Amino acid sequence: MIYPSRLIEEAVNEISKLPGIGKKSALRLVLHLLKEPMHTTDKLCTALSKLRGQINYCEICHNISDHHICEICSSKHRDLSLVCVVEDMRDVIAIENTHQYNGLYHILGGVISPIERIGPAELNIESLLKRIADNSTIKEIILALSTTMEGDTTAYYITKKIKEQFSFITISTIARGVPLGGELEYADEITLGRSIVTRTTYQA
Amino acid sequence: MIYPSRLIEEAVNEISKLPGIGKKSALRLVLHLLKEPMHTTDKLCTALSKLRGQINYCEICHNISDHHICEICSSKHRDLSLVCVVEDMRDVIAIENTHQYNGLYHILGGVISPIERIGPAELNIESLLKRIADNSTIKEIILALSTTMEGDTTAYYITKKIKEQFSFITISTIARGVPLGGELEYADEITLGRSIVTRTTYQA
Numbered sequence: 196m197i198y199p200s201r202l203i204e205e206a207v208n209e210i211s212k213l214p215g216i217g218k219k220s221a222l223r224l225v226l227h228l229l230k231e232p233m234h235t236t237d238k239l240c241t242a243l244s245k246l247r248g249q250i251n252y253c254e255i256c257h258n259i260s261d262h263h264i265c266e267i268c269s270s271k272h273r274d275l276s277l278v279c280v281v282e283d284m285r286d287v288i289a290i291e292n293t294h295q296y297n298g299l300y301h302i303l304g305g306v307i308s309p310i311e312r313i314g315p316a317e318l319n320i321e322s323l324l325k326r327i328a329d330n331s332t333i334k335e336i337i338l339a340l341s342t343t344m345e346g347d348t349t350a351y352y353i354t355k356k357i358k359e360q361f362s363f364i365t366i367s368t369i370a371r372g373v374p375l376g377g378e379l380e381y382a383d384e385i386t387l388g389r390s391i392v393t394r395t396t397y398q399a
Numbered sequence: 400m401i402y403p404s405r406l407i408e409e410a411v412n413e414i415s416k417l418p419g420i421g422k423k424s425a426l427r428l429v430l431h432l433l434k435e436p437m438h439t440t441d442k443l444c445t446a447l448s449k450l451r452g453q454i455n456y457c458e459i460c461h462n463i464s465d466h467h468i469c470e471i472c473s474s475k476h477r478d479l480s481l482v483c484v485v486e487d488m489r490d491v492i493a494i495e496n497t498h499q500y501n502g503l504y505h506i507l508g509g510v511i512s513p514i515e516r517i518g519p520a521e522l523n524i525e526s527l528l529k530r531i532a533d534n535s536t537i538k539e540i541i542l543a544l545s546t547t548m549e550g551d552t553t554a555y556y557i558t559k560k561i562k563e564q565f566s567f568i569t570i571s572t573i574a575r576g577v578p579l580g581g582e583l584e585y586a587d588e589i590t591l592g593r594s595i596v597t598r599t600t601y602q603a
Binding site for chain 1: 405407431443
């Protein structure tokens with residue numbers, strides 16, 4: 196593309212490096228910022244610079260945090276016997292927004308993926324094992340990983356590692372089946388098939 | 400949404416003010432920036448700040464420019480008799496990328512839209528009329544506006560204004576019809592109907 200200005204070109208190039216934003220969308224964002232008052236851009240840049248410069252990671256669960264220990268890990272109202280293992284911070288936000296879980300978290304920082312050269316050593320798995328060893332309060336590890344090949348591999352690896360060292364720990368995974376509010380005919384065959392096999396018996 | 404960090408929340412809020420980016424997409428961008436090295440964020444912020452602080456608008460055509468007169472207006476290789484009237488800078492880039500047009504441009508900065516409170520006074524229409532009055536080289540005005548109600552209203556208004564003052568100027572509009580490479584059965588009825596009415600006769 197030919198741009199009328201070097202400044203536009205530089206801004207478009209930088210914005211289009213972000214995931215899911217192409218050159219055309221980047222140009223639209225740039226034109227939007229130019230139409231808005233100067234302080235819109237200033238506030239955006241300040242927020243991003245502060246974020247990148249001042250962010251901390253919780254030393255216990257590896258979640259992003261304003262302090263050395265995150266709010267969830269330092270809370271006195273959480274169930275210390277439960278640790279939910281998730282891929283990244285977005286999963287924590289998603290689970291927190293359900294208001295159905297009151298335990299702690301452990302953020303892996305990804306899943307095992309040989310194609311992307313992510314092995315167990317690149318993930319926060321060692322620190323999870325250390326955390327279980329150091330905290331006798333932990334009774335159950337809930338694996339809340341994606342239902343993809345990589346997620347399943349990671350879940351299998353973690354389960355094996357925990358079972359080897361800590362036989363007293365319960366390991367569970369989030370329920371899989373037909374989504375609530377979903378119509379059966381639109382559910383994919385694998386999900387539907389599995390939901391029949393792993394059906395839940397009504398409690399009398 | 401509950402965020403684990405105030406810095407994340409601020410950054411997500413600022414990013415999600417951009418058009419077409421919601422809170423979830425903003426969070427994805429924020430997490431991407433956190434995974435990337437520090438200088439990615441620095442370069443992005445520098446590009447945006449420089450853009451917003453240093454940008455100029457061409458005094459002739461109102462296009463964004465690094466100088467007071469843009470490259471197109473100051474070029475010696477352009478056809479000074481043609482002025483193509485467009486809505487914004489993106490249209491200039493789109494037309495330039497076709498390599499089919501060698502005239503000049505005039506950027507309106509929008510189209511007449513009573514709903515968005517944009518009247519003729521908010522657009523660069525007066526300066527277009529002045530430009531025609533001052534430059535006797537201009538022979539033809541090409542209207543390249545959107546085929547929407549607002550675009551058509553603006554085209555009608557400009558045509559009327561030019562005809563009132565400069566009867567010698569040719570006014571044209573870009574061809575409308577079935578897109579090249581498009582299959583007839585997928586063209587909408589209005590476009591197809593108009594393309595039959597305004598059919599082109601083959602030159603012998």
